[in-house]
Amino acid sequence: MRRLLRPAFGLATAVLAVLACTTPATPASAADAPYDVLVFSKTAGFRHDSIAVGTQAIRDLGAANSFSVTATEDAAAFNATNLARFRVVVFLNTTGDVLNASQQTAFESYIGSGGGFVGVHAAADTEYDWPFYGNLVGAYFQSHPAIQQANVRVENRAHAATAHLPQTWTRTDEWYDYRTNARPGARVLANLDESSYSGGVMGADHPIAWCKTYSGGRSFYTGGGHTQASYADPAFRAHLLGGIRYAAGRTKADCRPETGYTTLYNGSATGWSQAGPGGFTNSDATLTSTGGMGLYWYSAKQFTNYSLKLDWRLNGDDNSGVFIGFPPSSDPWSAVNNGYEIQIDATDAPDRTTGSVYTFKSADIPARDAVLNPPGEWNTYELLVEGNRLQVFLNGAKINDFTNTNPARSLAGHIGIQNHGAGDVASFRNIRIKELGGSNPPGGNxxxxxxxxxxxxxxxxxxxxxxxxxxxxxxxxxxxxxxxxxxxxxxxxxxxxxxxxxxxxxxxxxxxxxxxxxxxxxxxxxxxxxxxxxxxxxxxxxxxxxxxxxxxxxxxxxxxxxxxxxxxxxxxGTGGGGSTGPITGLAGKCLDVRGGATADGTQIQIYTCNGGAAQTWTVTPNSTIRALGKCLDISGGGSADGTKIQLWTCNGSGAQNWSAQSNGTLRNPQSGKCLDVSGNNSADSTPVHLWTCHTNANQRWILP
CATH class of the missing domain: 2.60.120.260 (Galactose-binding domain-like)
Structure with missing residues (x-):
């Protein structure tokens, strides 16, 4: 988010436009740096008649996408000197035991030095007695029914192999069942809907394409590619190209195994609300920003300790961000003022570029640049929040580690995505979260x-x-x-x-x-x-x-x-009250009884925390806040902005009732107004008073 002059927002919020059209074509990415690919298709068992057309398809892809292809069925190619020439080795419908012990050792060293592996279809029907290979490919073949049409459920649409595909990809092929499920050791990209065809035996979770890192290298496997027709299908060819580019390291992806996440958005906008101008179109399970500066936030729930993952793409030199830790509000500037933005804009200053905690901490720029996909390609964020610690992962690599020390801000609260302005186009997919347990949101509520x-x-x-x-x-x-x-x-x-x-x-x-x-x-x-x-x-x-x-x-x-x-x-009853200690607010200062006096009418102020009795408060939820044996009180039970907040003998009146809100404010239900630091001034001895609630930093308090 670039810092612009704050506009005056109207009361009306933008409506999410649901479009029937497909996602627009993305701009072409810059050409990859050239590299070499070895296609290996030796068979010691069943031989697929699609090997020749598959090899030619990969040659064609290479000619158009900056890589050269060497095809062989000679296992002698698997020696250290020769393998060092190649960025990727493709096992194209190999079967049986195809490498001897020395060749296996050479290939293990190749992967260990950062080499890439692509397995196509019967690559899973290969080298059953070589544990390294079994782990690399991800799962071994078990059986298959007749060739038939089936629905492939694409569950990761950020990887280059699957980003172009619809959520349901209907195609004809020979559908493998596997001896084990690849999910525990790989990031599953697509799985089969066994109800859409006959003969599947793996059940509801039937992975058919996945990626992983293993032993220093990168691995991509697709169960498609039995039929000759597969290699003439543009969608399958793009699927294969994306896998090769990933294995070559020319495109990055988060290929860590992933389980236990709850979907917040994958096509359905239930639970989401627009704050401020502009909005997002919703098409092909993709949110694309329009206008702004506004915020599309998940209003259904707030989160404390969690792993938030989402896929994002910029069209060009665009701007957006992911906001976390803000209170519920229809004003997008509440998120700016109370939470944190994890920026998406690789061309801005270091503390406000992609991966930065906007204006608070720069990303590790070299680490970020090593894993960032360019405009036109998808990237994946993981925002890992554990208490006051935020770790930012981009495409599976950590690029920022930030600790919140500002009592006026929080990492716990709502999450949202920004629509920055008419000239900035950002898209988001597959927003999901895993709650990690632990304490509840600020205020304990x-x-x-x-x-x-x-x-x-x-x-x-x-x-x-x-x-x-x-x-x-x-x-x-x-x-x-x-x-x-x-x-x-x-x-x-x-x-x-x-x-x-x-x-x-x-x-x-x-x-x-x-x-x-x-x-x-x-x-x-x-x-x-x-x-x-x-x-x-x-x-x-x-x-x-x-x-x-x-x-x-x-x-x-x-x-x-x-x-x-x-x-x-x-x-x-705990976490937001029911306990005794300091109440901290603006600039980390403490709520303080002026001079430690106990006379009725003594002014309440903020002051540098010192642990004294004048700063020790006992908070009873939705009731009184007490210090020195008396109560936090609104002078005369008033409701006007600026009414004095004082110490007074406890009397059970509405002027002494305070309710901790989930956004960090302390609200007096009788007046409907909040405890506020006068003038947003953090100097010692600044008085507090009653004021219309607005959730800015001078109204946010951390209770004992």
Whole structure:
């Protein structure tokens, strides 16, 4: 993201345009540096009649793509001197034992020195008694049914061998079953849908193409290529070319094994919201940016410790970024001010180029340049967040290692992708996440966008200005319900919902298990004054189970059009309160009772942390914040911006009630306003006061 003057955003958010057309052709990449390929097709068993046409196809690919081809069936070519000439060795429909012991040793040394291997079809029916080769190819042939048409499910569309393919690739070939599943040791690029043909025996997970690094070299295997017709098919030829380019190191890919990830986007935009101008088109399971400067963010859930992976491509000298660790907001600048951007723009300054944590830490530029694919080709990010540590991996290689030390920012929160502006075109595919467990988001709480339900009855998402994420859960009538799967209820003690109603109001019941499960708590929703006036409602929960559970919100009341729910928060009794210690805020300074005085009316301020009693606060969730035996209080119970925050004898009034929000703010429900450092000034003795909530750094607090 380039730093531009901040525009004034309107209330309306851009709508995701769903296009029926296919993804536009990408610009041609720069020609690869020339290299040499050895095609080896010796057979000691079944001999495929497609070997000759396959060899010619690879020659044709080489002539058009900067590599020369030497074809042989002479195993004597496998000696150290000769193999050193080649960047890649292709085993094209080899069968049986084709190399002797010395030739095997030479090939092992070749791979160990960084050589590339491509296995085509019957390469998996080769050298069963050579463990090195079995690991290199990834799996051995077991059996096959008759040649027939089948659906190939392309699960990695960032690799050069599969980026051009649709999600479902329908083609005719001889479909191998394998003795073992390649997935534990390789990155599976495509798998077979056994329901689309007859005779498959591997079941629901049937890899058919994969890549891996092994013993210092690179390996690509495709189970296609039995038939002569395969080599005349442009899609298969491009598939084969991509595998050769990967094995040659001319294109980079993350070929580490991958399991346990949950899809956030792979064609379906459920759970996503646009903040700010512009948006993304959604075609061929690809999001492509338009206009801006805005942010497309996953509003359904926030994340704490996780591995986030996504595939991205720039058309040229374009600009975008991935944002993490920001609170829910319909303002894209909240992500800029509260989270972190991992930049995508290889032509900018070191601290704001691809792989950098924008303006905070440059990528390792030599490491980045060694693995970065050029514009027009896909790249893969992994953003690994563990507490306050962020590691950035590009195409499987680590290029940045950053630690968050800023208490006003976070690595935990929502994630999003940027549409930078009309002149910048960035595309994204296959956004997925693996949650790693550990502590919950800042404040210890989990906020869920109510419209991002897993299943529901009677209700639907409703676009509304002022709603976080731009939508509410609307059209709520008595008897309706919404379910949210796999929410972590560990330590949850209360429930808070942001609601809006110009109707009769009603009640939210919180249940687990089913729509008739035990009610953990109920909260009344009043008429809030209008359908554009939002308010928070809160209730304590009891008998809350631990672990991941399906949560159901059921709705009761009289009449119809009861209320809308914008979002709801599962509030924990630990991590965001229920404990004693310092409260830190702007510039790492501590919330402080001025002079350590205990008189009613003593000003509350920020001050360099010193561990004293004047900076030791006891926080009770959705209740009081106490120091020196008295309470954090709003002078006169006021609600005007700038109202003094003071120490006062605890009296149970609304002026002494504070609620920690998932975005790091401390909100007073009575006034609807937040604890704020005056003037965004981090100097010692700067007073705090009440102010309209905006989630900037001077309103974000870290509780004990």
């Amino acid at each position: 989990t906020t869920v966008q109510a419209e991002a339900f897993s299943s529901a009855s009677g209700v639907t998402a409703f676009a509304k200005a002022g709603a976080n994420g731009g939508q509410t859960l609307g059209y709520i009538d008595p008897g309706d319900w919404a379910a949210y799967n796999n929410l972590d209820l560990t330590g949850v003690t209360s429930f808070r919902a942001r609601v809006v109603s110009g109707g009769p109001g009603g009640t939210i019941q919180v249940r687990t298990g089913s729509t008739t499960g035990t009610v953990l708590g109920s909260v009344a929703v009043p008429n809030t004054g209008s359908w554009t006036t939002f308010a928070d409602v809160t209730t304590n929960l009891s008998n809350v189970p631990s672990g991941l559970r399906n949560v159901y919100l059921t709705f009761t009341g009289s009449g119809s059009g009861l209320f809308d729910v914008d979002d709801f928060t599962l509030v924990r």
